[in-house]
């Protein structure tokens with residue numbers, strides 16, 4: 001079993017995603033220069049980046065079209081003065097009431113049977129529309145010791161059958177930590193499923209390493225990966241290869257998107273996204289209406305428009321390629337599905 005070429009390739013891949021993660025574009029001037037865009041057209045109050053810094057992984061940047069301010073990938077990461085609180089007084093910092101469903105640090109228990117763990121405090125990217133941009137990660141990133149309280153909480157409640165790794169982005173954490181946590185959870189007899197909510201394989205496809213596949217497929221828990229992609233152009237050949245490696249290992253693959261003005265709020269974009277996902281072996285799951293968190297108003301699409309778009313998808317696609325339009329309501333027993 002010692003194929004030296006194979007081993008060398010593994011090591012390369014493992015180093016590579018960490019290097020890419022350590023070398024994100026964080027300066028708007030650099031971002032715009034790479035895209036041949038003039039920074040003079042982007043007046044930016046320093047407060048915008050102070051409250052939510054710029055973070056763009058280079059493999060994602062490479063898929064953007066040069067010279068195009070309206071590029072749907074760029075729009076998702078481009079900081080704008082419109083994010084400032086002054087222009088957005090109605091939105092709250094915690095629209096989902098998550099601070100009430102947080103019994104132990106690192107764990108959210110809102111819905112019956114499943115708990116969400118904030119496994120990593122950071123992401124490979126900063127999506128400007130992110131509803132967790134104000135989340136208290138400081139309190140919610142347990143060290144190893146504190147993970148024990150999370151594990152104990154789950155072990156005490158036999159109704160919990162599914163654990164969801166979230167964040168931040170769980171795959172921004174290293175495989176050693178993730179393998180350790182998974183092994184600890186696996187010994188809880190009533191747990192059946194392990195779900196991973198992640199955008200990292202889209203941002204940095206090199207993240208799908210054999211180390212990742214080893215712990216994901218080596219657990220008795222049935223793994224489900226829910227990717228987060230909003231536009232077909234995010235899914236280039238490198239991403240397709242990464243997704244191939246996941247599906248070749250028998251993982252159930254789903255995708256959730258956020259409905260975003262100027263990114264995917266038209267039938268064509270949504271149809272292409274569903275078609276492309278299916279080509280790669282991924283089924284659309286949720287299409288989320290934006291949560292009204294502070295600073296994201298410029299991405300908002302109305303519920304009426306969301307319903308209209310999903311209706312148009314229904315006329316053009318098989319039912320299994322139409323995502324469920326969803327919105328979270330604080331205190332509700334489930335995500336509210338509107339269509």
Ligand SMILES: *Cc1c(COP(=O)(O)O)cnc(C)c1O
Nearest residue numbers: 108109110111114115116164335
């Ligand atoms: C979205 C979410 C879930 C998962 O909900 P599903 O409808 O099962 O996808 C679980 N817990 C929390 C806190 C969530 O926000």
Ligand code: SF4
Nearest residue numbers: 123126127130168199
């Ligand atoms: S990957 Fe998800 S959690 Fe991270 S910034 Fe983007 S939307 Fe937010």
